[in-house]
Structures are given as C-alpha cells and as structure tokens.
Amino acid sequence: MFRIQECLEWGQLATFVPNKKLPVYNWFYYKEGFSRDLVLELIRMFNIKEEQTVLDPFCGVGTTLLASQESGINSIGFDVQPVSVFVSKTKTDRYDLNELKCWSKKLFSEKFEKPDISCQPPLVKKAFKKETLEDAVFFRNKIMFIPSEKTRNFLMLALMNSAVKASYIYKDGAVIKIRKKPVPPLRKFFQRTVNKMLRDLKNFQRKESKTFVDFGDARKLRIENESIDAVITSPPYLNKIEYSKVYEIEQKLFLDLFQEKPALRSYIGIDTDINEINRNLLEYSDSLPETLPPEAKPYFLDLIQVTKELYRICKKGAKLGIVTGNGCFPHTVVDSDIILCKIAKKTGFKVKKLLVLNKRWCTRDRTKKVGITRESLLLWEK
Numbered sequence: 166m167f168r169i170q171e172c173l174e175w176g177q178l179a180t181f182v183p184n185k186k187l188p189v190y191n192w193f194y195y196k197e198g199f200s201r202d203l204v205l206e207l208i209r210m211f212n213i214k215e216e217q218t219v220l221d222p223f224c225g226v227g228t229t230l231l232a233s234q235e236s237g238i239n240s241i242g243f244d245v246q247p248v249s250v251f252v253s254k255t256k257t258d259r260y261d262l263n264e265l266k267c268w269s270k271k272l273f274s275e276k277f278e279k280p281d282i283s284c285q286p287p288l289v290k291k292a293f294k295k296e297t298l299e300d301a302v303f304f305r306n307k308i309m310f311i312p313s314e315k316t317r318n319f320l321m322l323a324l325m326n327s328a329v330k331a332s333y334i335y336k337d338g339a340v341i342k343i344r345k346k347p348v349p350p351l352r353k354f355f356q357r358t359v360n361k362m363l364r365d366l367k368n369f370q371r372k373e374s375k376t377f378v379d380f381g382d383a384r385k386l387r388i389e390n391e392s393i394d395a396v397i398t399s400p401p402y403l404n405k406i407e408y409s410k411v412y413e414i415e416q417k418l419f420l421d422l423f424q425e426k427p428a429l430r431s432y433i434g435i436d437t438d439i440n441e442i443n444r445n446l447l448e449y450s451d452s453l454p455e456t457l458p459p460e461a462k463p464y465f466l467d468l469i470q471v472t473k474e475l476y477r478i479c480k481k482g483a484k485l486g487i488v489t490g491n492g493c494f495p496h497t498v499v500d501s502d503i504i505l506c507k508i509a510k511k512t513g514f515k516v517k518k519l520l521v522l523n524k525r526w527c528t529r530d531r532t533k534k535v536g537i538t539r540e541s542l543l544l545w546e547k
C-alpha cells in the first residue's frame with residue numbers, strides 16, 4: 166500500500182534536543198518541538214526553492230519558520246496557543262540591534278520598586294520564591310510600556326525564559342510540578358539572557374525571505390487554494406499533551422496583560438458528542454481500525470479536517486513532511502502514522518513513504534507491555 170522504512174538514525178531529529186545548542190532556536194525550551202536539522206533535511210529532500218512558500222499549520226515555537234529563513238524560503242506559521250505564536254513571532258522577527266541595546270540598558274538601570282504581587286494567581290505564587298516573583302513582576306511592568314512591539318516582545322521573551330529557569334517549575338509531560346530548590350537571582354540571570362540573545366542576533370544569518378506568523382486553527386486555514394509549495398509540520402500526538410496547561414504560568418504571568426487572546430479551541434481531539442463524531446467519520450471508516458478506542462475518534466475527525474485543508478491549500482506537486490507519534494492506550498496501541506497515511510490517500514495525496522524514526526514500549530501501570538509505539542515521518546505529495 167505504501168512503503169514503511171526504518172530510519173532510526175534520525176530519531177533525535179524528531180526531538181527538540183539538537184535545538185538546545187542552537188542560537189535563536191533555543192530562546193524557549195519546547196519539549197514538543199522537532200529539530201532544525203530535520204527541517205533542513207526536508208527542505209533539501211523536497212528541493213524547495215528560494216521563491217517558494219513552506220507552511221507549518223502547527224508551528225509551535227517556529228522551528229520550521231526559522232530554518233526556512235536560514236534557507237531564504239518564505240514561510241507561514243499558525244498555532245492556536247498564544248505562547249507559541251508569541252515565541253515564533255519573536256524568534257523570526259528582524260531587529261534593530263541598537264534599539265534593543267538602548268532599551269535593555271535603560272531597563273537594567275531602572276531603580277527597583279517592590280511591586281504588589283498579592284493579586285497573582287495561586288499557581289504563579291507557588292511557582293516562585295517571593296523575591297523572584299517580585300523581580301519578574303517589576304521587570305514585566307516596565308517592559309509592558311516600551312512603545313516598540315518588537316523590543317517589548319524580545320525583552321519579554323528573555324524575561325519569561327529566565328524566570329522559568331529561576332523558578333520551582335518542573336514540567337513532567339502534561340503536568341506542571343512544583344519542586345522547591347535553590348534558584349539563581351533573577352536580575353543577574355535575566356541580564357545574562359538578554360546579552361546572550363543579543364549576541365545570537367549578531368551571529369544568526371537570516372536570508373532575504375518573507376515570514377508570516379499568526380493565531381490560526383489548522384482545521385480552517387486562512388490561506389488561498391493551491392498556494393503552498395510544501396508543508397513541514399507536526400500535529401499534536403494522540404493522547405499526549407494539553408498544551409495550554411503546560412504553559413499556563415508563562416501565559417498568566419507574562420502574556421495575559423498585553424497579548425490579545427484568540428477565541429480558538431487549543432487542542433486537537435476534544436469533541437464530546439460521540440454520535441455526531443461517528444456520523445462524521447463514516448466517510449473515512451475504511452481508514453480507521455475497528456478496534457479504535459472511542460476516545461481516539463475526535464482526534465482523527467480533527468485530523469481528517471486538517472488533511473482536507475492541506476489538500477485544498479497545496480499546489481499540485483507540493484511535498485509534505487509530517488512528524489507524528491502513535492497513541493498508547495491501556496489495552497492497545499493506535500497506529501496513528503498508518504491511519505494518517507490512509508486518510509491522506511483517501512483525501513487524494515500520494516503517500517510516498519512512512520519513515521519510522523523512533524520506537525518505544527507502550528506500557529500499562531508502568532510495567533505491563535501493551536505494544537510498541539512508533540514516532541514517524543510521513544512523506545506525502547499532492
């Protein structure tokens with residue numbers, strides 16, 4: 166039906182780990198991200214040219230967009246999560262270094278005045294030492310009134326990043342845990358982060374290209390028919406993360422006050438009316454296994470909608486690279502990679518190959534092995 170091939174040597178490329186050492190890419194740690202090298206591999210494999218446009222409809226922290234900028238390719242990114250849109254925008258903007266330096270100097274010369282932190286939400290209060298939270302709120306209040314949006318975003322991202330590192334927050338999958346530990350003083354740490362980000366900007370080479378980032382739902386893209394040359398993306402994995410929960414503290418403390426929030430549902434796969442879901446899935450019933458757990462159905466319904474949208478906006482001959490992971494349930498493994506390829510075929514795409522990048526055990530109660538889950542790269546063409 167289509168070729169399945171192991172390519173385990175690319176396993177790490179499906180993760181954010183290689184980005185941790187890369188300037189600009191590492192301005193915000195995003196566990197759910199993939200690597201710049203995977204995007205560069207796909208740009209090369211798809212032979213994407215400088216005047217062409219790449220889309221990432223689930224852009225996360227902008228890895229596809231940044232790698233496109235480095236390659237001189239135009240790119241469009243959408244995400245439903247405000248933190249992602251903010252980080253992607255800030256990483257892909259082009260800055261006036263002198264203006265940034267001037268404002269950071271001004272910021273660090275401001276005299277500290279203790280802010281009122283009593284109105285902070287309980288989760289935020291628990292996540293920081295009192296002095297750290299006071300510092301964070303003090304700097305945030307100063308940054309909020311910087312007139313230039315770009316400068317404001319740049320400094321706010323530096324502050325957000327430093328504050329999380331100087332907090333008690335520990336992200337364990339979809340859950341935020343609070344672990345008390347010794348933390349570095351925020352002011353010094355923040356200053357170091359700003360200096361590092363300024364150095365990164367000096368060393369990071371972006372070629373001439375257009376980049377567009379905005380809030381948007383991948384199931385209903387604001388893009389013209391047949392206008393996209395390539396798609397490089399990774400949708401949320403089945404039964405994985407409720408993204409808005411994981412980044413709740415960053416959102417509440419640094420973004421809520423000055424960022425407009427979209428009225429979008431921030432998750433793929435949370436519909437509840439099972440009868441309606443079953444009716445809507447009928448058209449694709451031969452792409453879905455009979456053993457599919459009911460809780461997985463809304464997820465595939467949403468991804469059918471996304472696949473149809475991708476088909477609508479892709480030019481004929483467009484290439485798509487999609488990273489996905491299989492679902493682990495107490496009694497079964499759901500092969501999302503194979504199901505998505507079947508959905509793509511039914512929608513009209515040619516499925517060129519399914520490359521298996523990682524294999525892991527799916528376990529129940531941490532010990533009983535249910536089966537093997539794959540993380541795969543799906544290669545399609547319109």
Ligand SMILES: C[S@@+](CC[C@H](N)C(=O)[O-])C[C@H]1O[C@@H](n2cnc3c(N)ncnc32)[C@H](O)[C@@H]1O
Nearest residue numbers: 198199223225226228244245246382383401433
């Ligand atoms: C696996 S992550 C993508 C990470 C990205 N490849 C990177 O390297 O940063 C999936 C992203 O999809 C976003 N998302 C979830 N539902 C969405 C929807 N309906 N439309 C657009 N984005 C959505 C999440 O907020 C998350 O950022």
